Amino acid sequence: xxxxxxxxxxxxxxxxxxxxxxxxxxxxxxxxxxxxxxxxxxxxxxxxxxxxxxxxxxxxxxxxxxxxxxxxxxxxxxxxxxxxxxxxxxxxxxxxxxxxxxxxxxxxxxxxxxxxxxxxxxxxxxxxxxxxxxxxxxxxxxxxxxxxxxxxxxxxxxxxxxxxxxxxxxxxxxxxxxxxxxxxxxxxxxxxxxxxxxxxxxxxxxxxxxxxxxxxxxxxxxxx
Amino acid sequence: xxxxxxxxxxxxxxxxxxxxxxxxxxxxxxxxxxxxxxxxxxxxxxxxxxxxxxxxxxxxxxxxxxxxxxxxxxxxxxxxxxxxxxxxxxxxxxxxxxxxxxxxxxxxxxxxxxxxxxxxxxxxxxxxxxxxxxxxxxxxxxxxxxxxxxxxxxxxxxxxxxxxxxxxxxxxxxxxxxxxxxxxxxxxxxxxxxxxxxxxxxxxxxxxxxxxxxxxxxxxxxxxxxxxxxxxxxxxxxxxxxxxxxxxxxxxxxxxxxxxx
Numbered sequence: 001x002x003x004x005x006x007x008x009x010x011x012x013x014x015x016x017x018x019x020x021x022x023x024x025x026x027x028x029x030x031x032x033x034x035x036x037x038x039x040x041x042x043x044x045x046x047x048x049x050x051x052x053x054x055x056x057x058x059x060x061x062x063x064x065x066x067x068x069x070x071x072x073x074x075x076x077x078x079x080x081x082x083x084x085x086x087x088x089x090x091x092x093x094x095x096x097x098x099x100x101x102x103x104x105x106x107x108x109x110x111x112x113x114x115x116x117x118x119x120x121x122x123x124x125x126x127x128x129x130x131x132x133x134x135x136x137x138x139x140x141x142x143x144x145x146x147x148x149x150x151x152x153x154x155x156x157x158x159x160x161x162x163x164x165x166x167x168x169x170x171x172x173x174x175x176x177x178x179x180x181x182x183x184x185x186x187x188x189x190x191x192x193x194x195x196x197x198x199x200x201x202x203x204x205x206x207x208x209x210x211x212x213x214x215x216x217x218x219x220x221x222x223x224x
Numbered sequence: 225x226x227x228x229x230x231x232x233x234x235x236x237x238x239x240x241x242x243x244x245x246x247x248x249x250x251x252x253x254x255x256x257x258x259x260x261x262x263x264x265x266x267x268x269x270x271x272x273x274x275x276x277x278x279x280x281x282x283x284x285x286x287x288x289x290x291x292x293x294x295x296x297x298x299x300x301x302x303x304x305x306x307x308x309x310x311x312x313x314x315x316x317x318x319x320x321x322x323x324x325x326x327x328x329x330x331x332x333x334x335x336x337x338x339x340x341x342x343x344x345x346x347x348x349x350x351x352x353x354x355x356x357x358x359x360x361x362x363x364x365x366x367x368x369x370x371x372x373x374x375x376x377x378x379x380x381x382x383x384x385x386x387x388x389x390x391x392x393x394x395x396x397x398x399x400x401x402x403x404x405x406x407x408x409x410x411x412x413x414x415x416x417x418x419x420x421x422x423x424x425x426x427x428x429x430x431x432x433x434x435x436x437x438x439x440x441x442x443x444x445x446x447x448x449x450x451x452x453x454x455x456x457x458x459x460x461x462x463x464x465x466x467x468x469x470x471x472x473x474x475x476x477x478x479x480x481x482x483x484x485x
Contacts, residue, residue, distance in 0.1 A: 013257055018247065018332035024259045027251075027336075031244025031261070031306075034237045034343075038301070041237070041351065045230055047299040048351045050241070056300035069480075073454035081416055081447055088423050088440075090255030093263045094248065095303045122233055126240075140259060147427075147436050156396060156426030157256035160264065160419055163388035167381045168268025171372065174380070178372035186368065197279070203272055206279030209286040212368050213361060220360035221367060 021144070025137025029130045031094065035103045036118075036129025043107070043119040050099050059104050068112035075105015083136060087143035089157050102132055172204030179212040182221060189215025227352065234348040242310050242343020246335035249311040253330040264415075265381065266307050270315060275325035277316045284312035288346070290365035295350045309346055314338035382414035389422050396425030403444065410452045420444045454480075 013019045034050075041048030042056065043063075049056045055074070062068035079101025086092030106128075107119055118128040147155070176194050180187030193211020194204045248261025249270065273279035287304040294302045317338050318328035328334055382404065389400030400421030407417025424444065427437045452458055456477065462469045 013254065018336075019251065019254060019258050021259060024251075024261075027244050027247045027261060030240045031248065034239075034241030034244065035306075037233065037237045037240070038347075041230070041233060042299055045226070045299075045351075047230070047295060048234070048237070048347070049300050050303070050306060051300055052302050053294055053298045053300045056298065073480075076454065081411075081451065084443060084447060085416060085419055085423075086261075087259070089419060090257070090259055091252050091264060091267065092248070092259070092261040094245070094261055094306055095263055099303050099306060126236075144259060147440065155256075155430075156392060156422040159388050159392045159396070159422055159426065160385070161255065161267070163381075163385045164264035164268045166268070166388075167265065167376065167384045168270075168272035170380045170384075171269060171272050171376055174372040174375050175368065178375065179368045181371070182364075182367040186364065190368070202276050203274050203279040205269075205272055206276070206282040209369065210282050213286070213364050216364040216368075217360050221363050 021141050024141055025134045028092070028098070028137035028140075029133035032098050032102050032133025032136070033126045033129035035098050036106070036132070037122060037125045039103050039107045040119050040122055040125035044122075050103050055100055055104055059108055062108055062111060068108040071104050071108035072112055073105075075101050075103075075108060079105055079136075083139060084143070087140040088147060088155050089160050092140060097136065098133070102129060102136075106132060172208055175205055175208040175212070179208065182212075183216075183219065185215045185219035186212045186221065189213075230351050231348055234351040235344050238343035238345070238347030239340045240343075241306065241347065242314070242339035242341065243336045244339075245306050245310045245343070246314050246337070246339020247332040249314075249339070250330055250332040250335035262311065263307055265376065266311055269308065270311060270329065273312065273315070275315075275319055275329060277319040277322075280312040280316035280319065284309045284316065286365060286369045289361045290369060292350060292353070293365060296353070301347075301350060305346060305350070310339050310342050311335075313342045313346070317342065377415075378413055382408070382418065385415050385418040385422075389418050389425070392422060393425060393429060395428055396422045399425045403448070406448055410448060410455060410457050417448075420447075453477075 017023050038048050038050040039059075042059075049059070058071035058074060059068075062071050078096040082093045082097035082101065086097060110116075110118060118124045172194060176187075176190045179190035189211035190208040191211070193207035193209070193214070195207070196211075197207025198204050244261070249266060251258050252260030252262045252267050254260065269283065270280075273283055287302070287308045291302045291305050291309060294300050314335055315325075315329045318334055319325065386400060386404055389404070390397040398421075400418045403417035403421040404414040405417070408414040411417070424437065424441055427440060431437060458473065459469045459477070
């Protein structure tokens with residue numbers, strides 16, 4: 001990269017709204033507002049929580065009267081870990097921090113304390129999520145300034161990005177293996193799909209899924 | 225009337241979530257200089273589809289059926305809506321005319337707008353379709369994609385991150401091993417611990433035991449202690465070594481409102 005290009009990238013990252021540090025809390029706020037409102041949907045209509053069945057089940061246990069301790073502790077510890085990690089590596093994990101922390105942990109804390117209003121009102125749920133998101137966004141940018149910004153170290157972010165990229169490559173073969181364990185026709189379908197996609201120089205994962213689905217439609221397996 | 229209410233709320237939620245996820249995902253490609261938002265696995269999977277619209281679409285589709293089944297059955301979307309469906313479908317939409325990922329997938333503005341549109345459609349659809357999906361497709365999602373994704377998260381990702389830590393130098397390897405092992409014991413997955421181990425190891429490699437790295441190590445240890453406590457790991461460890469858990473510790477757990485059996 002030449003010097004001029006480097007300066008252009010620097011300015012783009014610092015000044016441009018879409019890349020800047022100061023706009024990050026806004027993006028977190030919008031996403032958090034949506035996720036918290038998703039939990040409102042679950043509270044009100046029993047649909048629309050942004051999390052896996054097992055984690056939503058913890059909140060459900062609380063709603064059924066079994067206590068909010070598990071959901072609150074689980075959500076809060078995830079939120080704390082992901083904020084610290086996210087600010088240092090440059091990627092905030094939205095699953096642990098926002099979906100589990102804001103979407104499950106905070107509602108469980110509120111409900112445990114007897115505060116129901118933010119979950120009963122749609123508008124209030126958006127506001128609550130948004131405010132929490134802004135706070136988290138600023139905490140992350142703050143930690144970044146204090147750590148990554150203060151020293152010349154990137155704290156091994158390149159190594160982690162490399163590992164993250166490498167793990168994506170495993171997905172295609174894993175899908176074929178998993179399909180082959182599900183049933184013979186589905187396995188054959190995923191092998192053919194993967195092979196065709198590979199020959200077309202396309203990612204193997206996509207072909208393996210499509211092949212498995214196509215054969216699964218003709219030779220269905222039961223869920224039991 | 226309730227359905228209309230659900231649809232209107234879903235449109236708002238979908239737009240907010242999609243916008244945030246799209247912008248965050250595109251920003252990940254500029255990390256660590258720009259603070260991104262998503263997950264390492266989302267980044268890896270987006271890269272695995274290599275900017276090919278059909279692959280991005282089919283990858284999202286598989287998880288869409290899973291999310292659909294899960295929301296019909298339990299009212300839970302699965303985390304895949306934010307981690308996989310919205311980012312991959314947004315990428316697929318942007319890249320349909322064979323455009324380069326650098327101009328589309330890596331551009332936060334384009335991804336935010338595409339994500340918002342996809343978010344509205346996906347969230348509204350999932351929240352308003354109470355009828356079941358074809359069981360054959362549901363079965364494929366649950367019996368093929370979920371095991372594959374679970375294998376990726378454990379043990380494949382921990383191993384890859386662990387090996388990367390070992391290869392990155394003595395300090396990263398050492399701290400990665402210690403915190404990775406501890407994370408698997410306490411949290412059930414080694415990746416967060418290995419990531420923190422690499423952070424500390426590389427931080428010390430680059431700038432020595434400065435105030436920043438010391439603070440970092442202290443907060444990581446604090447994090448492990450707190451999450452061990454809140455998951456009741458302290459009681460479990462005492463009992464696993466055939467010892468009696470002291471009453472004051474059990475009472476302390478009760479006081480926080482998290483009772484251990």
